[in-house]
Amino acid sequence: xxxxxxxxxxxxxxxxxxxYLIEIVKGMATTFGHFFRNLLDNRRLYVRHYPEVxxxxxxxxxxxxxxxxxxxxxxxxxxxxxxxxxxPANCIQITAGERLDGRTEKMPVKxxxxxxxxxxxxxxxxxxxxxxxxxxTGIFSVTGDKRSxxxxxxxxxxxxxxxxxxxxxxxxxx
Amino acid sequence: MNTELxxxxxxxxxxxGAVGLVLFRHPMNGAMSLVVTMVxxxxxxxxxxxKLIFALQLIVYAGAIMSLILFIIMFLNLQEKDxxxxxxxxxxxxxxxxxxxxxxxxxxxxxxxxxxxxATIVGGGFGGIKEVGLVLFxxxxxxxxxxxxxxxxxxxxxxxxxxxxxxxx
Amino acid sequence: xxxxxxxxxxxxxxxxxxxxLCFIAVCVWMERRGAGFFQDRSGPNRANIFGFRAxxxxxxxxxxxxxxxxxDVTSGHIKHKFxxxxxxxxxxxxxxxxxxxxPFADTLVLGGKSYLMQGIPLDLGILWFLSFVGxxxxxxxxxxxxxxxxxxxxxxxxxxxxxxxxxIPMGLAIVSLxxxxxxxxxxxxxxxxGQLLFGFIPMWGAVLQPLGMVIFIVAAFAETNRTPFDLAxxxxxxxxxxxxxxxxxxxxxxxxxxxxxxxxxxxxxxTLFFGGYQVPFLSTATLINNAKPVxxxxxxxxxxxxxxxxxxxxxSNVSHYPRENDPRVFEAEIYxxxxxxxxxxxxVVLLLILFADKGGPAAHIFVMLxxxxxxxxxxxxxxxxxxxxxxxxxxxxYDQLQRLGWQTLLxxxxxxIFVTSAVVVALS
Numbered sequence: 001x002x003x004x005x006x007x008x009x010x011x012x013x014x015x016x017x018x019x020y021l022i023e024i025v026k027g028m029a030t031t032f033g034h035f036f037r038n039l040l041d042n043r044r045l046y047v048r049h050y051p052e053v054x055x056x057x058x059x060x061x062x063x064x065x066x067x068x069x070x071x072x073x074x075x076x077x078x079x080x081x082x083x084x085x086x087x088p089a090n091c092i093q094i095t096a097g098e099r100l101d102g103r104t105e106k107m108p109v110k111x112x113x114x115x116x117x118x119x120x121x122x123x124x125x126x127x128x129x130x131x132x133x134x135x136x137t138g139i140f141s142v143t144g145d146k147r148s149x150x151x152x153x154x155x156x157x158x159x160x161x162x163x164x165x166x167x168x169x170x171x172x173x174x
Numbered sequence: 175m176n177t178e179l180x181x182x183x184x185x186x187x188x189x190x191g192a193v194g195l196v197l198f199r200h201p202m203n204g205a206m207s208l209v210v211t212m213v214x215x216x217x218x219x220x221x222x223x224x225k226l227i228f229a230l231q232l233i234v235y236a237g238a239i240m241s242l243i244l245f246i247i248m249f250l251n252l253q254e255k256d257x258x259x260x261x262x263x264x265x266x267x268x269x270x271x272x273x274x275x276x277x278x279x280x281x282x283x284x285x286x287x288x289x290x291x292x293a294t295i296v297g298g299g300f301g302g303i304k305e306v307g308l309v310l311f312x313x314x315x316x317x318x319x320x321x322x323x324x325x326x327x328x329x330x331x332x333x334x335x336x337x338x339x340x341x342x343x
Numbered sequence: 344x345x346x347x348x349x350x351x352x353x354x355x356x357x358x359x360x361x362x363x364l365c366f367i368a369v370c371v372w373m374e375r376r377g378a379g380f381f382q383d384r385s386g387p388n389r390a391n392i393f394g395f396r397a398x399x400x401x402x403x404x405x406x407x408x409x410x411x412x413x414x415d416v417t418s419g420h421i422k423h424k425f426x427x428x429x430x431x432x433x434x435x436x437x438x439x440x441x442x443x444x445x446p447f448a449d450t451l452v453l454g455g456k457s458y459l460m461q462g463i464p465l466d467l468g469i470l471w472f473l474s475f476v477g478x479x480x481x482x483x484x485x486x487x488x489x490x491x492x493x494x495x496x497x498x499x500x501x502x503x504x505x506x507x508x509x510x511i512p513m514g515l516a517i518v519s520l521x522x523x524x525x526x527x528x529x530x531x532x533x534x535x536x537g538q539l540l541f542g543f544i545p546m547w548g549a550v551l552q553p554l555g556m557v558i559f560i561v562a563a564f565a566e567t568n569r570t571p572f573d574l575a576x577x578x579x580x581x582x583x584x585x586x587x588x589x590x591x592x593x594x595x596x597x598x599x600x601x602x603x604x605x606x607x608x609x610x611x612x613x614t615l616f617f618g619g620y621q622v623p624f625l626s627t628a629t630l631i632n633n634a635k636p637v638x639x640x641x642x643x644x645x646x647x648x649x650x651x652x653x654x655x656x657x658x659s660n661v662s663h664y665p666r667e668n669d670p671r672v673f674e675a676e677i678y679x680x681x682x683x684x685x686x687x688x689x690x691v692v693l694l695l696i697l698f699a700d701k702g703g704p705a706a707h708i709f710v711m712l713x714x715x716x717x718x719x720x721x722x723x724x725x726x727x728x729x730x731x732x733x734x735x736x737x738x739x740x741y742d743q744l745q746r747l748g749w750q751t752l753l754x755x756x757x758x759x760i761f762v763t764s765a766v767v768v769a770l771s
Contacts, residue, residue, distance in 0.1 A: 021557065024732075024735070024736065027735050027736065028731060028732065028735045030735075031381050031731065031734060031735040032731065034380070034381055034382070034383055035377065035380045035381045035731070038379075038380040038383060039380055040655075041658070041659075042380075042385065042659050042663075043663055044383075045379075045380075045383055045384055045385050045663075046383045046384065047383075047384050047385050047663075049662070049663055049664050052662075052664050052666070053664045202423070202426070202488065206426070209481070225466070225467055226470075228467075229467050229470035229471065229473075229474055230470075232474035232475075232477070232478070233470065233473050233474045233477055236474075236477070236478070237473075237474055237476075237477025237478055237480075238477060238507070238510070241477065241480040241481060241484065241503065241507060242507065244481065244484045244485075244488075244503075245484060245500070245503050245504070245507070247488075248484055248487060248488040248496065248499060248500065248503070249500060251488075251496060254422075302466070303470070303527055
């Protein structure tokens with residue numbers, strides 16, 4: 001199957017266009033229209049007044065990570081290392097330990113995500129067989145004053161809650 | 175009083191610039207010294223109330239020609255190691271001084287004997303663009319035109335030389 | 344020298360030295376907010392002092408504070424530190440000094456003496472401007488060269504070549520202008536433009552020399568290294584061009600020099616082509632003779648204009664999201680009160696002129712102030728055109744730039760000289 005070639009008419013060859021000035025004046029009229037409209041009424045700027053007005057985040061949007069829990073508050077993760085293996089940025093570091101509450105055999109003792117390395121691709125969420133890691137916190141701006149503050153520990157990951165209702169997440173995400 | 179001070183200042187600057195041009199090893203330093211000389215000369219012209227020459231000196235020599243020279247120096251981007259070895263340079267300088275000094279003294283003597291060399295400021299309007307223009311186009315029209323034809327020939331020559339490579343192909 | 348003489352010297356020097364510097368802030372502000380509005384965004388409008396944002400002007404203070412307190416780095420690989428420091432100073436100094444011969448009001452006659460209203464009372468006029476424009480190339484060349492940086496050298500080369508080659512069409516456009524005006528004194532040029540053509544069109548350079556105006560303005564854009572000719576700073580290819588290696592205050596001096604150059608070239612365009620300080624349709628003599636009616640008209644016009652301006656402030660200076668006790672409304676009220684105070688002050692001044700002698704010194708000073716204001720308004724409009732063009736046109740490619748300069752503008756300028764000279768000779 002050959003590629004379809006579409007020949008576009010080349011512009012800019014006529015004398016009127018080669019004079020530049022007429023086209024320049026036309027372009028300037030367009031930009032001045034925008035300027036004047038915005039000057040008269042600056043409510044019509046296409047601007048979000050950011051810190052005060054927050055963006056609306058859809059369910060499938062990949063924000064900061066969190067680890068989910070069972071109803072009783074115990075961590076769902078079984079330290080299977082799927083996410084760590086799958087991570088293209090190598091930002092997840094898991095240390096597994098023995099699980100004593102009888103649910104499974106293993107659980108993470110340490111689970112750190114370096115957000116400075118993370119590329120927010122979402123592969124960890126896709127790889128997880130137990131829906132233990134999610135990126136549904138809706139946090140999109142992470143700030144800190146030192147590098148270590150961007151390394152999330154197990155407790156940080158467990159502490160944040162999902163920003164959406166469970167059924168919405170199921171409908172949009174899965 | 176003021177004029178004399180200014181004259182001395184400009185003269186010293188001009189001479190220093192010229193000395194720097196000869197003595198500096200790096201071409202950029204030399205070119206900048208020449209700029210200093212050019213500007214100081216413009217100042218001297220201004221002191222002689224030759225306003226047009228002052229402006230032309232600044233526009234043509236200090237502004238255009240020197241910036242082209244600087245441009246070329248920048249274009250070549252000479253490093254310290256590219257500079258030529260100048261082993262006998264002090265001897266050359268000394269020889270130059272010995273040769274030129276008598277000529278310079280002779281010239282100064284001639285200039286001093288010229289009539290009217292003591293006059294400082296000539297009447298109002300001297301050296302203005304209108305006066306120079308009138309003199310140039312009334313009394314000196316023919317030489318002026320001849321000089322312009324000479325420049326034209328140089329221009330045509332430059333164009334021919336620059337375009338030669340393409341014609342040869 | 345009497346006290347009046349000294350006062351006049353102070354006024355002239357102050358005007359021609361401080362106004363360009365003050366206009367740096369105005370230019371930067373216009374550039375950034377204007378860029379915002381051209382692109383349907385709002386531009387910097389958050390920096391404030393106690394909640395007063397002055398429409399974004401406070402951002403300039405923040406920028407200045409940042410640039411002053413930043414670390415001034417001179418990289419270790421820079422060998423010629425003297426030229427490295429000298430370069431921004433040359434750019435800044437030549438830009439400021441070239442404004443010195445631009446007249447900002449007609450010759451003021453006070454107590455039987457006339458004062459030329461320009462920074463340096465020199466009759467070199469346009470030649471002075473040309474010579475200092477030529478000098479600013481040194482700053483660029485030295486900066487690019489002494490940076491010892493490939494981007495710096497390339498940017499310096501480009502911008503030096505551009506400035507040198509566009510000086511020629513600019514000079515030739517000026518030649519045809521001088522043929523029309525018959526003088527190089529900028530003040531006489533401005534006075535010439537106070538006349539009326541056929542009794543109803545102002546005899547501006549723009550009317551007499553439309554082709555010359557286009558050539559000069561295009562060349563002036565190139566001389567100030569602004570879009571569409573700012574390929575010396577083409578970010579995508581050269582990072583920042585000749586000032587790549589400059590930081591903190593050294594960069595700020597470059598930056599300010601560029602904006603002063605913008606101001607000066609606007610002033611030059613206005614003086615040469617848009618009547619300089621002349622109020623349209625009203626020459627200096629007419630204004631002095633009719634100072635009282637003009638003052639009376641202004642007394643009516645200023646409050647009316649202020650009324651609409653206040654409405655605009657009230658409409659624009661609000662938060663565009665739900666907010667309790669919007670502080671911006673209060674801010675707007677303060678601004679409006681300040682502006683009304685200014686208007687009342689102006690009214691008092693105008694009232695004084697109404698009661699002053701006809702054609703006396705008060706009338707002369709009034710006309711001078713009026714012409715200064717006109718001049719500044721015209722310059723501001725020209726600066727706006729610069730900004731407008733910058734946010735409309737894309738950048739030229741380098742070969743296109745040189746072709747435009749040498750193959751289009753230069754022959755056009757020569758043709759313009761021939762045609763103009765023929766017409767002038769035929770008419771005289």
